[in-house]
Amino acid sequence: MTQQRRAILDAICGRGSHPSADELYHDLRQRLPRISLATVYRNLETLASSGLVGKLEHGCGQRRFDGNPGPHHHVRCVCCGRIEDLRQDMGVPDAEGIGRQLGGRYRVVSVCVDVLVVCPGCQ
Amino acid sequence: MTQQRRAILDAICGRGSHPSADELYHDLRQRLPRISLATVYRNLETLASSGLVGKLEHGCGQRRFDGNPGPHHHVRCVCCGRIEDLRQDMGVPDAEGIGRQLGGRYRVVSVCVDVLVVCPGCQ
DNA sequence: GTGGATGCAAATTCTTTGCATGATA
DNA sequence: TATCATGCAAAGAATTTGCATCCAC
Numbered sequence: 001m002t003q004q005r006r007a008i009l010d011a012i013c014g015r016g017s018h019p020s021a022d023e024l025y026h027d028l029r030q031r032l033p034r035i036s037l038a039t040v041y042r043n044l045e046t047l048a049s050s051g052l053v054g055k056l057e058h059g060c061g062q063r064r065f066d067g068n069p070g071p072h073h074h075v076r077c078v079c080c081g082r083i084e085d086l087r088q089d090m091g092v093p094d095a096e097g098i099g100r101q102l103g104g105r106y107r108v109v110s111v112c113v114d115v116l117v118v119c120p121g122c123q
Numbered sequence: 124m125t126q127q128r129r130a131i132l133d134a135i136c137g138r139g140s141h142p143s144a145d146e147l148y149h150d151l152r153q154r155l156p157r158i159s160l161a162t163v164y165r166n167l168e169t170l171a172s173s174g175l176v177g178k179l180e181h182g183c184g185q186r187r188f189d190g191n192p193g194p195h196h197h198v199r200c201v202c203c204g205r206i207e208d209l210r211q212d213m214g215v216p217d218a219e220g221i222g223r224q225l226g227g228r229y230r231v232v233s234v235c236v237d238v239l240v241v242c243p244g245c246q
Numbered sequence: 247g248t249g250g251a252t253g254c255a256a257a258t259t260c261t262t263t264g265c266a267t268g269a270t271a
Numbered sequence: 272t273a274t275c276a277t278g279c280a281a282a283g284a285a286t287t288t289g290c291a292t293c294c295a296c
Contacts, residue, residue, distance in 0.1 A: 002251060002295075021286080036253045041286065043251090057180065061261080062285065075225070078232055090224050092215050098238055101213050102198070106240040109201055113236050115221055117229040125269075125276060144261080159278045164261060166276090184286075185260060 004028075004035055008043045012053055013067035018074075018083040020062045056083065071095070073113035079122035086115065127151075127158055131166045135176055136190035141197075141206040143185045179206065194218070196236035202245035209238065 011024050019027075025040045044065050047053045054066035056074065064083060071094070073086040092113050093101070099108040134147050142150075148163045167188050170176045177189035179197065187206060194217070196209040215236050216224070222231040 004252075034253070038254080038287075039252055045287095075229065088224070090216060090221055092236070093213060098213055101211070102238075102240075105243045106198065106238075107246060109239040109241065111236065111238050113215070113234065115225075115229075115234050116232040117225075118232065120228045123230060127277075145259095157278070161262075161279080162277055168262095 004032060004039055005043045005046070007032055007035075008040060009047060009052060012044075012047075012065055015067060018056060018064040018066050020064055022062070024065070071110060073115065075115045075117055075119075077119035077122055078116050079118055082119060086113070090115075127155060127162055128166045128169070130155055130158075131163060132170060132175060135167075135170075135188055138190060141179060141187040141189050143187055145185070147188070194233060196238065198238045198240055198242075200242035200245055201239050202241055205242060209236070213238075 007028055008024065011027050012019065015027075021037065021040050021044060024044075025035070025037045028035050028040065044053065044055075048055045048065070051069055054069045056064040056066055068085065073090065073092065075084045075086050076082070090113070092111065095108040095111050098111055099106065102108065130151055131147065134150050135142065138150075144160065144163050144167060147167075148158070148160045151158050151163065167176065167178075171178045171188070174192050177192045179187040179189055191208060196213065196215065198207045198209050199205070213236070215234065218231040218234050221234055222229065225231065
C-alpha cells in the first residue's frame with residue numbers, strides 16, 4: 001500500500017460520487033503533484049480486482065469508479081451523465097434469486113441495474 | 124435508407140448476437156468490400172437514435188449493438204464476454220414501477236439490467 | 247537487497263470528424 | 272438539382288504498456 005494507492009482510495013471514497021480516472025487524477029495532483037495518470041489507472045484496476053472499489057462500465061466512452069464496492073444499483077441521468085447510488089433494491093432480485101431463475105447452469109457473479117433517467121435538474 | 128444502412132441493419136438483426144462495430148464491419152465487407160468503418164459507426168448511431176437498434180455500453184472497452192431494440196435485459200459472461208438476451212423479466216420492475224418508487228422527481232427512460240455470470244462453457 | 251510500484255512517454259484501441267465525391271429522392 | 276451519405280484519412284479520447292528509476296518491505 002503505497003502513498004499513491006492510499007491517496008487514490010481516499011479520493012474515491014471521500015468523494016462519494018462516481019469519478020472517472022481523469023477526474024481523480026486532477027484531484028490527486030493537488031496533493032501529489034507528480035502522480036501520473038497511468039498510476040491512477042493501474043491502481044484503480046488493482047483496487048477493483050481486490051474488491052475495494054467498484055468499476056462502472058456504463059458511461060459514455062469513459063469508465064467510472066465507485067468508492068462503494070458493495071452490491072447496489074445506480075441511477076444515471078442521460079442528460080448530464082451524473083450517477084447516483086440507488087439506496088433501496090427497488091424489488092430487483094439479488095444474485096441468488098436470479099441464479100435460481102436461470103436454472104443453475106450459470107454462476108451469477110452480480111446483478112447490475114442501471115436506471116436511466118432525466119434527473120430533476122435536467123428537466 | 125441506403126444499401127449500406129440496410130446491410131448494417133440486416134447484419135445486426137440477422138446475427139441475433141450483440142456484435143461490436145468492428146465485428147459488423149468485417150462481416151459487412153464480405154458483401155460490400157468498399158464499406159468503411161466510419162459508415163458503420165455513423166449508421167449504428169443513426170439507427171440507435173431512431174430506435175431501430177439498441178446500444179450496449181456495458182462492454183469492456185468496446186461498445187456492442189443489439190438488433191433487438193425492445194426493453195429486455197442481458198446476461199454477460201465475465202470470462203468470455205458473450206452477451207445473451209434475458210427472455211423473462213426475472214421479476215425486475217419496469218420503468219414505470221421504478222419511476223413510482225423513485226417518487227416522481229425523475230423521469231425514468233429505461234431500466235437496464237446486466238447479470239454478470241460465469242457461463243456454462245467457461246466453468 | 248528484491249520485487250513490486252512509479253513516472254514518463256509512446257503505443258494501442260475504439261470512436262469521431264473533415265472533406266471531397268457519390269448516390270438518393 | 273439539392274441534400275444527405277459515403278469512403279478515406281486524419282484526429283481525438285480513453286486506456287494500456289515499456290522501461291528505467293524508486294520505494295516499501
